[in-house]
Amino acid sequence: QKEVEQNSGPLSVPEGAIASLNCTYSDRGSQSFFWYRQYSGKSPELIMFIYSNGDKEDGRFTAQLNKASQYVSLLIRDSQPSDSATYLCAALLFSGGYNKLIFGAGTRLAVHP
Amino acid sequence: EAGVTQFPSHSVIEKGQTVTLRCDPISGHDNLYWYRRVMGKEIKFLLHFVKESKQDESGMPNNRFLAERTGGTYSTLKVQPAELEDSGVYFCASRDGGENIQYFGAGTRLSVL
Numbered sequence: 001q002k003e004v005e006q007n008s009g010p011l012s013v014p015e016g017a018i019a020s021l022n023c024t025y026s027d028r029g030s031q032s033f034f035w036y037r038q039y040s041g042k043s044p045e046l047i048m049f050i051y052s053n054g055d056k057e058d059g060r061f062t063a064q065l066n067k068a069s070q071y072v073s074l075l076i077r078d079s080q081p082s083d084s085a086t087y088l089c090a091a092l093l094f095s096g097g098y099n100k101l102i103f104g105a106g107t108r109l110a111v112h113p
Numbered sequence: 114e115a116g117v118t119q120f121p122s123h124s125v126i127e128k129g130q131t132v133t134l135r136c137d138p139i140s141g142h143d144n145l146y147w148y149r150r151v152m153g154k155e156i157k158f159l160l161h162f163v164k165e166s167k168q169d170e171s172g173m174p175n176n177r178f179l180a181e182r183t184g185g186t187y188s189t190l191k192v193q194p195a196e197l198e199d200s201g202v203y204f205c206a207s208r209d210g211g212e213n214i215q216y217f218g219a220g221t222r223l224s225v226l
Contacts, residue, residue, distance in 0.1 A: 004155070031213075032213055034214075034215075036217070041219070042219055043116070043117070043204075043217045043218050043219040043220065044156075044204070044217040045217075046214060046216070049213070049214065088156065090156075092213055098161055098168045098169045099161075099213065100146070100158040100161060100169065100172075101146075101148075101156075101158065101206075101215060102158070103148075103155045103156040103157070104155055105153075105154065105155040106155070
């Protein structure tokens with residue numbers, strides 16, 4: 001079982017719709033969770049991070065965390081073609097007192113006009 | 114302020130040759146990470162520096178890989194001799210000690226022929 005799992009997609013949504021990206025993780029020791037957006041050939045760019053159960057909103061983005069279900073999601077409201085990218089879910093794992101990110105394989109999002 | 118920069122952006126070498134990748138972190142960031150993404154797989158942790166010290170090198174695949182960070186500023190990752198399975202995108206990230214957010218460079222795409 002992979003430590004962080006995402007549906008690879010592509011997830012196709014029409015412009016203006018809500019895109020829902022999901023992620024599950026296996027290690028209950030994971031502390032915080034990060035959503036990165038990556039355009040082809042570019043650096044992963046942080047969109048949101050969350051460490052408490054519940055919802056966290058920032059503009060059109062909402063991150064949701066359910067530690068009991070080991071589930072993280074990212075909602076993108078009013079999706080735009082410019083949102084088309086690969087979205088990477090990552091769990092922050094402390095190992096031996098040090099920290100590192102464990103990534104899922106990423107979900108490709110395609111927003112069509 | 115400059116972000117994380119990596120050089121070269123793309124390297125094509127033959128099996129058995131040596132390649133050195135360079136990463137310049139965000140100025141003032143003591144924490145520097147190397148990650149790798151091979152074709153079709155998730156981004157995976159390689160190692161973590163704090164200043165010039167290797168804090169966690171549990172992700173280094175074998176002794177053909179050597180990472181250095183002399184002086185605690187930029188870092189290099191040398192692959193010697195390169196093998197076909199080393200092909201992929203090598204990412205560098207840096208982090209300020211006071212937060213958990215890692216900022217990524219655009220990566221070096223390594224192709225071993």
